[in-house]
Amino acid sequence: MTGRSAACCEKVGLKKGPWTPEEDQKLLAYIEEHGHGSWRSLPSKAGLQRCGKSCRLRWTNYLRPDIKRGKFSLQEEQSIIQLHALLGNRWSAIATHLPKRTDNEIKNYWNTHLKKRLAKLGIDPVTHKPKNATLSSIDGPSKNESNLSHMAQWESTRLEAEARLVRDSKLRSHSSFKIQLTQLGSSSSAAYQAGPKWHGTMWSSKSNKVSAGRDDSPTSTMTFPDQNLSLPAALAVGLSDHHTASNNEFIGAGSSSSHERSAVLAVKEERNEEELKSIGKSSHFLNIPDIVLFPNAYHHEGTQWKYDHASKSAGDVGNHAPMVEDDNVNLPAAGNNNFINGFTELIINHDPHNTTTSSSSDNGEWTDDNGYGQEISKYYWNNILDLVNSSPSDAPPVF
């Protein structure tokens, strides 16, 4: 960017640059007593020689009391990576899933740490796919990959909607509202019966809880004709005062393709603030295998791979340990995740548990020569999609 012309700070005498402790104190004291009100008028009232915008940024990115500072935890890193895979550079949306972290902080952390780490692993930080992957056939993307992509799109939409919910909940601090999805027909609808993998893990527990008292409002199905899969939809929610308003309004989920699918969402305002807060929690802490992100943190002991916390570091990506499945390694475990297992089987036509044959190339990139790249991609995207499924047991349903 060239030639900064601070449009909002054109007024002569307004200070720019780093904030001093005295300025921080003035801003804090004023907001604690009066709230921020109008940012434009705040600086003069607070005795600050700053523009309102600068004050707002300082408050939202640094001074706010609910901000957590300091190192990002492994779980936070995983969440950022996986949410980024779904949402892209929508930092504010990502931030809503990481409590007490600002979008600015997440963005900085991504640009300075995570993006580089993924690049070193041979994963394109934009597409989140192995750079040299040959996952697509010569004729183009496979059906499975296509479906995976579609699902990722849906989840992206849904997560964005969640982010909006969380944002809106903050704006509605004095009003409670509830959201309720209703389903087309009943839980015995064709869509709902389509597959135990979808039904049982990805949606049913959540949608069942919120569908009590359902009315006859239409709901959606998402269908993958190739696999005879359909999803109970309730996938996307855009909820804000002016966008959703009345009961049972169609929100407009989904959009994209010629694929046979439809989504209708019925929403009822009936969600209290605590529920909304929990939405923030519900999608945290996803599981990209540590061994992928921190291969040097693992070492072999006998027949097992062990995790060494001291060895884990951002730069620790040079030597790759083999991908193994072990209690000590954070991989999706067989049998404890119906959806992931089922979906994995759907997209990759071989034993999903056989992850022991792998290697890396000399330049440190994951290779596809013997399936390593595929394995990583599989786990990567499985875990991204597992996001939906990762609600802690104490968290109320998202939908």
Next chain:
DNA sequence: AACACAACCAACCGCTTCGAC
């Protein structure tokens, strides 16, 4: 000790979106 380079991150700019009028 001095310098060069890299990494980090707070703060900035400008575009977009939203809401009031």
Next chain:
DNA sequence: CGTCGAAGCGGTTGGTTGTGT
């Protein structure tokens, strides 16, 4: 419906700090 101000958002900059030579 159009206009305008405020706020939100993402990309980028540049000062500071850390590390290597």
